[in-house]
Amino acid sequence: MELQDLYTSHGQFINGTWRAGSESASVMINPATEISLGEMKPAGAEQVTEAIAAAYEARTSMRALTAWNRSALLRRAATFINERAEMLGHLVALETGKPIRQAVGEAKASAESVDWFADEARRVFGMSYESRVKSDRYLVHMEPLGVVAAFVPWNFPLLLLARKMAPALAAGNTLVIRPSSEAAGSTMALIKCFEDAGFPKGVVNLVIGRPAEITPTIMNDSRVAKVSFTGSVPIGRQIVEQSAITLKRVSMELGGHAPVIVHSDADIDAFAAMAAPGKFRNAGQVCASPTRFYVHESIAKEVEEKLITATRALRVGSPLDDATDLGPLATRRRRDAIEQLVDNAVSGGARVLSGGMRPRRMDRGYFYEPTWLTQLQPDALVLNDEPFGPIGTLATFSTLDQVIAEANRLPFALAAYVFTRSLTKTHATVDRLQAGVIGVNTFVAATAETPFGGSKDSGFGREGGPHAIRDYLDTKFVNVSMPTDAG
Ligand SMILES: NC(=O)C1=CN([C@@H]2O[C@H](COP(=O)(O)OP(=O)(O)OC[C@H]3O[C@@H](n4cnc5c(N)ncnc54)[C@H](O)[C@@H]3O)[C@@H](O)[C@H]2O)C=CC1
Numbered sequence: 001m002e003l004q005d006l007y008t009s010h011g012q013f014i015n016g017t018w019r020a021g022s023e024s025a026s027v028m029i030n031p032a033t034e035i036s037l038g039e040m041k042p043a044g045a046e047q048v049t050e051a052i053a054a055a056y057e058a059r060t061s062m063r064a065l066t067a068w069n070r071s072a073l074l075r076r077a078a079t080f081i082n083e084r085a086e087m088l089g090h091l092v093a094l095e096t097g098k099p100i101r102q103a104v105g106e107a108k109a110s111a112e113s114v115d116w117f118a119d120e121a122r123r124v125f126g127m128s129y130e131s132r133v134k135s136d137r138y139l140v141h142m143e144p145l146g147v148v149a150a151f152v153p154w155n156f157p158l159l160l161l162a163r164k165m166a167p168a169l170a171a172g173n174t175l176v177i178r179p180s181s182e183a184a185g186s187t188m189a190l191i192k193c194f195e196d197a198g199f200p201k202g203v204v205n206l207v208i209g210r211p212a213e214i215t216p217t218i219m220n221d222s223r224v225a226k227v228s229f230t231g232s233v234p235i236g237r238q239i240v241e242q243s244a245i246t247l248k249r250v251s252m253e254l255g256g257h258a259p260v261i262v263h264s265d266a267d268i269d270a271f272a273a274m275a276a277p278g279k280f281r282n283a284g285q286v287c288a289s290p291t292r293f294y295v296h297e298s299i300a301k302e303v304e305e306k307l308i309t310a311t312r313a314l315r316v317g318s319p320l321d322d323a324t325d326l327g328p329l330a331t332r333r334r335r336d337a338i339e340q341l342v343d344n345a346v347s348g349g350a351r352v353l354s355g356g357m358r359p360r361r362m363d364r365g366y367f368y369e370p371t372w373l374t375q376l377q378p379d380a381l382v383l384n385d386e387p388f389g390p391i392g393t394l395a396t397f398s399t400l401d402q403v404i405a406e407a408n409r410l411p412f413a414l415a416a417y418v419f420t421r422s423l424t425k426t427h428a429t430v431d432r433l434q435a436g437v438i439g440v441n442t443f444v445a446a447t448a449e450t451p452f453g454g455s456k457d458s459g460f461g462r463e464g465g466p467h468a469i470r471d472y473l474d475t476k477f478v479n480v481s482m483p484t485d486a487g
């Protein structure tokens with residue numbers, strides 16, 4: 001089906017049926033061309049309530065499945081995602097501007113995550129305790145929570161959705177999903193993989209539309225037991241506040257502003273080769289993106305030169321071109337926000353080492369050059385607000401105490417990175433860094449099998465790995481007390 005037709009006739013997947021939303025249509029924009037990809041009708045509050053009701057009813061079908069059944073269904077979904085990775089990646093590239101190689105990689109990583117949780121579904125363990133009374137047995141059962149609402153952003157519309165769906169379904173929950181409208185087509189194509197895998201109707205529901213129609217309806221409904229949100233800190237705060245009304249469980253995967261500490265003994269060539277693509281992956285629109293680079297003063301000049309050379313080698317271009325490293329920003333508001341951050345820094349005296357402008361040869365699309373800034377004032381916005389775009393900042397440090405204080409200064413604590421050849425320096429640094437995820441000599445921050453998430457304003461809860469499924473389970477203690485003469 002053409003993307004345009006998918007938008008017009010689909011958009012909502014409620015109780016096993018695809019249909020259009022009930023609200024007036026919005027235009028979907030291709031961020032690389034600023035041309036319409038089609039029009040889509042968003043969901044209204046009534047459709048959201050229908051989706052919640054379907055998910056609530058479907059708890060019964062889900063309960064009828066064994067852990068092995070759930071595992072098999074997830075495995076089939078993972079297989080479909082893998083088989084359709086090129087198509088899924090193509091949709092992500094069109095809708096969000098992510099370069100196609102990265103977008104197909106995202107689809108494959110999503111398949112991996114679902115596949116990993118297919119195994120995990122069979123490893124939901126309870127416990128049995130030695131009881132304090134001879135005739136009693138203390139049993140602890142782990143049970144699904146029920147209906148889970150998943151709010152997913154546009155920057156990794158497949159992977160971040162897969163990381164919520166897979167553990168939620170592995171644990172036996174049902175879902176109401178609200179993705180970002182910007183990535184509606186990609187999200188629908190991913191949901192289709194779960195439909196085709198054969199999950200019972202009503203287990204997976206998708207509502208695409210405006211937050212004002214969807215979020216309050218979900219948050220006020222006591223049938224929704226849990227909400228898992230990925231997005232900005234301000235919206236995360238709102239959702240946590242709203243969760244109090246019906247006392248929902250909450251997982252929050254919010255923003256970051258990751259420090260990168262480059263010690264004096266780091267392998268400078270290896271660092272520069274990793275840092276340019278690492279910083280500008282998905283044009284910097286990654287919550288774990290390395291953003292604040294602190295380089296030991298003894299190697300600062302060499303690092304700066306090599307970093308700028310590696311950055312100049314990156315290709316800015318069409319997301320559909322295999323050779324592209326940086327596509328456009330996903331939305332006009334993101335590009336405008338990046339321009340404001342750079343203007344603010346420069347007006348405070350910052351020096352632009354590379355980029356700092358829209359590419360001259362592109363007259364359409366939300367493109368922005370990969371940008372390095374240095375000599376920033378401490379109050380520059382880019383050093384304090386999550387940049388979420390193609391900007392890296394460079395500063396020097398002389399002592400570990402100084403750089404740790406700077407790294408931990410912000411309210412975020414999601415990712416951090418350290419570059420050194422010394423195990424002593426590694427331990428001395430990682431022990432003091434406030435971050436949920438730390439990469440040492442690497443920018444790989446997340447895999448299917450490891451826990452990902454933050455603390456402080458970056459949120460709570462973990463996605464990936466065995467920790468993730470616990471966030472979707474409830475604990476039930478059963479004391480089985482049998483009369484001593486029971487047969
Ligand atoms: N942690 C992450 O992976 C992400 C973080 N962000 C942060 O958000 C900032 C701005 O992104 P924007 O999309 O322009 O802004 P935003 O704050 O309006 O939206 C962020 C995400 O939350 C969703 N959202 C907004 N209001 C919502 C609500 N009431 N209920 C449920 N979902 C809601 C949006 O659809 C989007 O996916 C970025 O600079 C970045 O700091 C954005 C996307 C992903």
Ligand SMILES: O=Cc1ccc(S(=O)(=O)O)cc1
Nearest residue numbers: 155156286287288445446447
């Ligand atoms: O935005 C959050 C985010 C996106 C991608 C990844 S990774 O590709 O698994 O590194 C991690 C976090």
